[in-house]
Amino acid sequence: MGSAGERQISSFRFDTHHGGRLAQLKIGEFELLFSPPEKDRVPTSWGAYPMVPWAGRIADGKFSFDGRIEEMPINFGDHAIHGTAFTSEWTQLAENHLVLDLDPPWPFGGTVSHRIALTDNGATGSVVLELSVLAAASAMPVMVGWHPWFKRRLTSAGPAGQLSWANFERTEMYELDNRMIPTGRLITPPPPGPWDHAFRSISQPLTIAWKDQLQLQLRSSCDHWVIYDEREYAFCVEPQSGPPDIFNPKRFDRHLDAIGPGEQFTHTFTIDWELQ
Template structure:
């Protein structure tokens, strides 16, 4: 894969740290423009490590069946990086460029290239406020139109104090997820949507849900923090099958959507998606009411 950043070294672009109030976010353009840290009130919210944090999924989200998609009569093959499928796009494996940065916002870009077959440009805007973080992705076509998707894959820590065994009300208690989806995409044995929409099932999940009024998922670390993931997009993947973290992934289409629900990006019609994460301290609320 071109511009592979799996080996992050001292030649990679420097990370950018933004601050607002007691919130701090670090973005590493040399590691796929991934958020490597999100700290609120001194507590880290994201799982640490080169594969984790919160990375943009672009120019597709989730899996592409067998790594193949069509654009009109042309069949394209993407690298099969999660056999038997291709997963999560090429943006996370690419070195991005920092276009601008100030105390609380920054913009990053990269040019689409091999193995993606169509020229274009991707932009990520990161805007931090004392009680929110807004991320915006844009995908532009330089010449030919092509199907594309965009979204984010954050790894939120299951406990804000990893390693602690928190009983009810203690700081290490596991996060709770709350959301109300209109449907769940039935998942086949190949981990791809079958095309059937079903009533949402209880977890654990590695599943895509439909929210036609917009993504709205709340994560609550009891006694510590409440964080809401919102987006005008109507698709979200929930993944909570690991002990260390849970993922809430707003995205512009379902897994394998390049084939089943293509959204064409043209030179005059770019793709844009935003998500805003807002939070409030439950510890502070508890002290106030006491």
């Protein structure tokens, strides 16, 4: 998808069978996303998948909403991680548009839409992803995000991708307890990585540069980013609409997002790119 013209060099492929994720995102000769052979795939660890109706961990899989305690399936250590959509079967309405009904174990219902738009002129371009959640007959808590696994190296002998942003010294990083759950305390400036942490107050765009190959600039309407860079072969820069475990909001200095019956919650993730 994208603007007309013979010079367009970007392409994508959605995978409806594996969580509505981007299984492929190519800029010219460069495949951006890590994707191992199918026999080696772990659902949390490849492509670029939507995180909905929550992102990150819910501690012990439990939260309270509207006076009722809810329990989500434990799927990562002691916690429920990254929502229910990334392991669900999605429906494809068009090449660039997927939808999903939020069925049990999510108790509130609702529908999710995942769209992508590509534009380019052969040297520069953009990828715009949109996630939209429509509530059903009851109010619901809501959080969305994306979890891209960017290749550390775009070619076997090429440079490692380098992540940076302008206001690093003023960025706030969430402290984690020994169970990898945010305590609510913020650390400024962040200590050196490697990280598996949530950040806020980041001055967008975030830049990923593979020297002499490709540069990306990442922007989102989401105000939080999780950065995971503990692997040699790939790293993750994840926009999300709140911090992990915001479904248990008491220790945070921000509210939990919620929508009423028939209301919609929408965020976007934009990747601007330039060949080097």
